[in-house]
Amino acid sequence: MRSHVLLVEPDYYSRYPPLGLLKLSAYHKNVCGDTTELVHGIDQEVESEPDIIYVTSLFTWAWKPVWDAVRYYSREFPGAELWLGGLYASLMPKHAALSSIAPDHIFRGIHKEAEDLLPDYSLVPKWNKKVGGSIIFSSRGCIRSCVYCAVPRLEGSMNSMKRSIEHLIWPGHTRVIFFDNNILASPYWKNIFEEIKNLDLRVDFNQGLDARLITAEVAKNISELKIDEVVRLSYDYHEIGPYVKNAIELLNSYGIDGRRILVYALYNFTDDPEDLFERIKDILRWGAVGYPMRYQPTNALVKNRYIAPKWDANRLDAIQRARRVIGYGGAFPPYEGFMKEKVEKCQSFVEAFAEFMKPQEVTP
Numbered sequence: 001m002r003s004h005v006l007l008v009e010p011d012y013y014s015r016y017p018p019l020g021l022l023k024l025s026a027y028h029k030n031v032c033g034d035t036t037e038l039v040h041g042i043d044q045e046v047e048s049e050p051d052i053i054y055v056t057s058l059f060t061w062a063w064k065p066v067w068d069a070v071r072y073y074s075r076e077f078p079g080a081e082l083w084l085g086g087l088y089a090s091l092m093p094k095h096a097a098l099s100s101i102a103p104d105h106i107f108r109g110i111h112k113e114a115e116d117l118l119p120d121y122s123l124v125p126k127w128n129k130k131v132g133g134s135i136i137f138s139s140r141g142c143i144r145s146c147v148y149c150a151v152p153r154l155e156g157s158m159n160s161m162k163r164s165i166e167h168l169i170w171p172g173h174t175r176v177i178f179f180d181n182n183i184l185a186s187p188y189w190k191n192i193f194e195e196i197k198n199l200d201l202r203v204d205f206n207q208g209l210d211a212r213l214i215t216a217e218v219a220k221n222i223s224e225l226k227i228d229e230v231v232r233l234s235y236d237y238h239e240i241g242p243y244v245k246n247a248i249e250l251l252n253s254y255g256i257d258g259r260r261i262l263v264y265a266l267y268n269f270t271d272d273p274e275d276l277f278e279r280i281k282d283i284l285r286w287g288a289v290g291y292p293m294r295y296q297p298t299n300a301l302v303k304n305r306y307i308a309p310k311w312d313a314n315r316l317d318a319i320q321r322a323r324r325v326i327g328y329g330g331a332f333p334p335y336e337g338f339m340k341e342k343v344e345k346c347q348s349f350v351e352a353f354a355e356f357m358k359p360q361e362v363t364p
């Protein structure tokens with residue numbers, strides 16, 4: 001018997017459509033012969049009474065709208081089977097089950113049967129018109145196990161590597177947005193790059209590229225792609241500095257200007273303010289754009305509340321203010337003024353960011 005499936009994206013902000021729900025829609029329509037509809041948030045008009053409801057979730061700190069959605073749709077449709085999945089549910093299933101009306105099932109991880117299906121982008125016409133991009137995981141997991149990252153826990157080591165991704169591109173889409181954690185660690189990265197080139201698609205390596213895996217051959221292949229916006233790297237701790245520098249130089253040598261290379265710098269973890277300042281200075285001296293990225297524990301229920309032992313609220317706030325006031329889109333590009341005033345003249349974090357700190361607390 002055909003079922004009607006209600007897909008619910010809770011009322012939090014995301015730049016991207018709910019990929020997991022779009023895959024589930026494809027699975028139910030194409031494999032089970034069901035009908036589906038997608039709603040955002042609660043109090044939404046629903047076309048037909050559902051038999052199955054899937055609520056997705058994202059960041060752990062966006063748990064309240066998830067609870068609201070579970071409660072609301074459980075009450076509205078008590079006869080339907082309600083599943084909760086997604087990132088928050090996978091990372092914090094016990095917390096997700098605490099809701100006064102708990103979901104019938106909590107699904108952790110990836111739905112294997114839906115993973116390799118073309119997501120049902122017909123449910124997100126605005127996205128198709130505005131962005132026209134297919135979001136793709138050409139691999140799951142990662143070869144590394146950085147302690148600050150949820151990927152090793154959620155997806156384990158590299159797996160599910162695809163040789164081809166053409167079947168995951170929605171007709172009419174002009175770009176691909178890779179959500180791979182470490183696409184260069186896939187043995188098929190070159191096949192995938194070749195395919196994108198042949199299909200003449202724009203590309204966004206959304207989760208960044210691993211600087212340690214950027215060789216001359218990789219840099220050359222990247223330069224032959226139509227990169228959307230920027231190439232993203234990360235410089236999360238000092239030891240990988242030489243790799244990041246080398247990657248930037250290689251990308252430059254194949255015509256990718258430093259202003260188009262965005263380097264994330266993790267802070268508020270085991271580092272201290274001086275450590276972050278040194279890494280930002282390195283990035284700018286190497287000619288790329290620095291983007292401070294505040295560490296959030298993988299079980300944070302409130303965003304930006306965690307303060308690491310070597311940091312304090314004043315210094316953390318100073319970074320946020322500096323990003324707003326002298327940053328560009330939250331990043332620090334290697335502009336002449338910034339280089340002169342902050343990078344070359346300042347010897348310490350406090351010297352560079354004093355103007356953004358509360359004066360009574362400014363101590364060197």
Ligand code: SF4
Pocket residue numbers: 142143144145146149150151152181182210
């Ligand atoms: S390389 Fe990136 S994705 Fe892989 S474990 Fe480290 S932070 Fe996570």
